[in-house]
Amino acid sequence: AQSVSQHNHHVILSEAASLELGCNYSYGGTVNLFWYVQYPGQHLQLLLKYFSGDPLVKGIKGFEAEFIKSKFSFNLRKPSVQWSDTAEYFCAVNAENYGQNFVFGPGTRLSVLP
Amino acid sequence: GAGVSQSPRYKVAKRGQDVALRCDPISGHVSLFWYQQALGQGPEFLTYFQNEAQLDKSGLPSDRFFAERPEGSVSTLKIQRTQQEDSAVYLCASSRGPDYNEQFFGPGTRLTVL
Numbered sequence: 217a218q219s220v221s222q223h224n225h226h227v228i229l230s231e232a233a234s235l236e237l238g239c240n241y242s243y244g245g246t247v248n249l250f251w252y253v254q255y256p257g258q259h260l261q262l263l264l265k266y267f268s269g270d271p272l273v274k275g276i277k278g279f280e281a282e283f284i285k286s287k288f289s290f291n292l293r294k295p296s297v298q299w300s301d302t303a304e305y306f307c308a309v310n311a312e313n314y315g316q317n318f319v320f321g322p323g324t325r326l327s328v329l330p
Numbered sequence: 331g332a333g334v335s336q337s338p339r340y341k342v343a344k345r346g347q348d349v350a351l352r353c354d355p356i357s358g359h360v361s362l363f364w365y366q367q368a369l370g371q372g373p374e375f376l377t378y379f380q381n382e383a384q385l386d387k388s389g390l391p392s393d394r395f396f397a398e399r400p401e402g403s404v405s406t407l408k409i410q411r412t413q414q415e416d417s418a419v420y421l422c423a424s425s426r427g428p429d430y431n432e433q434f435f436g437p438g439t440r441l442t443v444l
């Protein structure tokens with residue numbers, strides 16, 4: 217069965233620090249990969265997605281993620297975080313032959329200190 | 331509306347009561363998904379509709395959970411004889427169709443079973 221792990225439960229950074237959130241998945245076939253963000257009191261919003269092509273994907277708000285197939289990873293990065301990036305971040309995988317649903321990781325809570 | 335809407339936003343039920351949660355997907359979206367998100371966890375897949383057809387209900391945790399989408403638009407998730415372990419946020423998502431993997435999420439219904 218598919219599973220998604222996120223390395224950090226809670227990350228605390230100061231403004232302007234660099235961010236990297238880890239995501240690993242277990243499925244060996246073709247996958248579509250996503251990062252969603254949930255700001256306090258708001259619903260899940262798509263940050264970025266990878267379907268195929270360039271493994272370095274750029275999303276909204278300065279976020280990017282790199283798909284490394286050999287490592288089954290899709291880590292999220294941002295060179296300089298802002299206080300407004302404080303949120304919960306979820307990695308999700310949709311794997312070919314596993315239907316249309318997403319498998320989500322447990323989430324990483326990011327707190328950015330002003 | 332422009333996004334996925336869900337009602338009610340909050341629901342408190344006594345153990346043993348039946349509840350019904352409603353989802354209005356984005357107009358024209360063929361695919362509709364229900365997820366359950368327990369506190370501090372990522373969303374977990376419950377069921378998937380393509381138009382009015384329920385193509386995957388493998389994530390429904392018990393036969394107390396039932397979902398329908400009779401006209402291929404609005405969907406209802408019903409939980410019979412609620413238990414305390416059913417307390418969670420229930421998320422609805424929609425997408426344009428099976429060839430479009432991006433899912434758009436609603437704000438969720440927070441269910442508390444006392």
